[in-house]
Amino acid sequence: MANDDAKPAGGANKLVIRNIGLLLSGDLRQPILDANIVVAVDGKITAVGKRGDVDVAGASTTIDAKGTTLAPGLIDSHVHPVAGDWTPRQNQLGWIDSYLHGGVTTMVSAGEVHTPGRPRDVVGVKAMAVFAQRIFTAFRPGGVRIHGGAPVIEHGMVEEDFKELATAGVTILGEVGLGSVKDGKTARQMVLWARKYGIQSTIHTGGPSIPGSSLIDKDMVLETDADVIGHINGGHTALPGDQIVELCEKSTRALEIVHNGNERASLLTLRTAKELKQLDRVILGTDSPAGSGVQPLGILRMISMLAALGEIPAEVAFCFATGNTAKIRKLDGGLVAPGRPATFVLMDKAQHSAGKNLLASIQLGDLPGIGMVVVDGLVSVLRSRNTPPATTLPEVVST
Ligand SMILES: [Zn+2]
Numbered sequence: 001m002a003n004d005d006a007k008p009a010g011g012a013n014k015l016v017i018r019n020i021g022l023l024l025s026g027d028l029r030q031p032i033l034d035a036n037i038v039v040a041v042d043g044k045i046t047a048v049g050k051r052g053d054v055d056v057a058g059a060s061t062t063i064d065a066k067g068t069t070l071a072p073g074l075i076d077s078h079v080h081p082v083a084g085d086w087t088p089r090q091n092q093l094g095w096i097d098s099y100l101h102g103g104v105t106t107m108v109s110a111g112e113v114h115t116p117g118r119p120r121d122v123v124g125v126k127a128m129a130v131f132a133q134r135i136f137t138a139f140r141p142g143g144v145r146i147h148g149g150a151p152v153i154e155h156g157m158v159e160e161d162f163k164e165l166a167t168a169g170v171t172i173l174g175e176v177g178l179g180s181v182k183d184g185k186t187a188r189q190m191v192l193w194a195r196k197y198g199i200q201s202t203i204h205t206g207g208p209s210i211p212g213s214s215l216i217d218k219d220m221v222l223e224t225d226a227d228v229i230g231h232i233n234g235g236h237t238a239l240p241g242d243q244i245v246e247l248c249e250k251s252t253r254a255l256e257i258v259h260n261g262n263e264r265a266s267l268l269t270l271r272t273a274k275e276l277k278q279l280d281r282v283i284l285g286t287d288s289p290a291g292s293g294v295q296p297l298g299i300l301r302m303i304s305m306l307a308a309l310g311e312i313p314a315e316v317a318f319c320f321a322t323g324n325t326a327k328i329r330k331l332d333g334g335l336v337a338p339g340r341p342a343t344f345v346l347m348d349k350a351q352h353s354a355g356k357n358l359l360a361s362i363q364l365g366d367l368p369g370i371g372m373v374v375v376d377g378l379v380s381v382l383r384s385r386n387t388p389p390a391t392t393l394p395e396v397v398s399t
Pocket of ligand 1: 175
């Protein structure tokens, strides 16, 4: 049921999802909503409530959630796409579609750095960024929205280059540190130029990921002051614990925890953010494709790991991968609320999980089973081919 173009076909396209057993909002301030019906028109949520409160008449599609859980589509804050649904890192096709089957409906590029022969000269860097921004805006496998076109800063770039990139539609920088700029002073200047023109920045943190990449320690992260402390838990080699704690304490920027990082360091970051009462800074990514492969279930695995080992309620861990990321990355998804995209993942506890319900099963470290993914008001995936099977599946009852 994959649809290459997730836009509704025009006219009033009304979607009603009823009989929702548990509604996860994505909002850290109120992660669970007291509601069991969601209504959307033309791909946008119009109402969230209970029978009697919301107008369910005239639906073009009705989904019976059968008492399962609905959450906003998951966001992967850190991917390295190249072109189409192909990654040369592991010579794999269809990786984005596989992530959709792991509940990921939005991805943010941290740089198209795996592009074979990627240019390092300023004109080439800019051309590739605009190209990537365009192709990933137009290409949405299964409806997945990929925010691409993330240039990696190189020596020789001047303020005018950032202005030109912003005018051309570029909104994000790739990881600072993956190009020739390795000093905090130059990086800080370029990050400031980027910010001036509305381009968000992310910095690589920790040891080199692969041969050719390099160490970025807490001093460079603090001096550069990028908007997102990219993979604060290393990619995979983490900084010493005292440096991670110092980054949490001294910086106010987003704390990005990734799947392809150091798990011990991710728990230290989470614990520190919790002590600081700053869980709103925590966002999740996979940092994939990478040397350790592609992880279709990477975001779900992070949610489960952080909930099970980090003493965080599972419904809060979902917020890290939805509302928190949307807010920090300035995306319109990530929340179940009127006006937001009708992009959802429907889940239930996996068959034979020891947990008594979905949240309990995640708290025990199990993964949920995905029964359906909806993108912009259209059903994109029925039962996931990648998660363990859900105990109960939602059903499309009328179209
Ligand atoms: Zn990195």
